[in-house]
Amino acid sequence: MVIRDSGAADLPRILAITNHEILTGTALWTIVPATLASRGAWMAERQGAGYPVLVVVENGTVAGFGSYGAFRPHDGYLHTVEHSLYIDPAAARRGLGTAMLDALIRHATAAGRHAMIGGIEAGNAASLALHQRLGFRAAGTLPQVGRKFDRWLNLVFMHRLLGPDPA
Ligand SMILES: CC(C)(COP(=O)(O)OP(=O)(O)OC[C@H]1O[C@@H](n2cnc3c(N)ncnc32)[C@H](O)[C@@H]1OP(=O)(O)O)[C@@H](O)C(=O)NCCC(=O)NCCS
Structure with missing residues (x-):
């Protein structure tokens, strides 16, 4: 398994993983499929702003991706980032999500x-457990702020401080 910066050649796999989650899951609160162009614009915007878009490659195939960006636009939030990661279900439960989240934490810390x-x-028990294991704690739940697949969705903010002594 290798984690590296992404490039345009990775977009078809990033698109496939994104659209699988859009169509079948509740990690992305939209039912509108992404396109190669929209994923490309997102990657360019993130990387252009100095944020990472990382991919995890297993046996030569992009099996997942992760990124972080601004939490909120105002400069007072400069030191806080919001991240996300997606692993191809075909590669689930093999440690890729852990490796990707760890890479994002290291990148943001550096x-x-x-x-x-x-x-x-x-x-999303899998994601909550993964985040808890890597030092995130639930900082609050916003009830019924989203809707997908004909049901209300609750949003949990998982929070972690960074650095050598994040007290
Ligand atoms: C959440 C997600 C990233 C986990 O990726 P993964 O590669 O399967 O995770 P790992 O193999 O590193 O598992 C790490 C831990 O997460 C937890 N976990 C993972 N899948 C789980 C599941 N289906 N049910 C319960 N816990 C699970 C476990 O604690 C696991 O450790 P263990 O296997 O030693 O028990 C992946 O399922 C995914 O991409 N889901 C859809 C998108 C998403 O929810 N993204 C996160 C939102 S930011």
């Missing part, structure tokens, strides 16, 4: 960020 936040649907 970049001098102070806090990381993940917004996770309250029923």
Whole structure:
């Protein structure tokens, strides 16, 4: 398994993983499929702003991706980032999600960020467990702020401070 920066050649796999989640899951709160162009624009915007878009490659295939960006636009939030990660279900439960989240934490720490936040649907036991294991704690739940597949979705903010002594 290798984790590296992504490039345009990775977009078809990033698109496939994204659209599988859009069509079948509740990690992305939209039912509108992404396109190669929209994923490309997102990657360019993130990388152009100095944020990472990482891919995890297993046996030569992109099996997942992760990224972080601004939590909120105002400069007072500069030290806080919001991340997300997606692993191909065909590669699930083999440690790729752990490796990707760890890489995002290391990247944000090296970049001098102070806090990381993940917004996770309250029923997403896998993601909640993964985040808890890597030092994130639930900082609050917003009930019924989303809707997909004809049901209300609750949003849990998982929060972690960064750095050598994140007290
Ligand atoms: C959540 C996700 C990233 C986990 O990726 P993964 O590669 O399967 O995770 P790992 O193999 O590193 O598993 C790490 C831990 O997460 C937890 N976990 C993973 N899948 C789980 C599941 N289906 N049910 C319960 N816990 C699970 C376990 O604690 C696991 O450790 P263990 O296997 O030693 O028990 C992946 O399922 C995914 O991409 N889901 C859809 C998108 C998403 O929810 N993204 C996160 C929102 S930011």
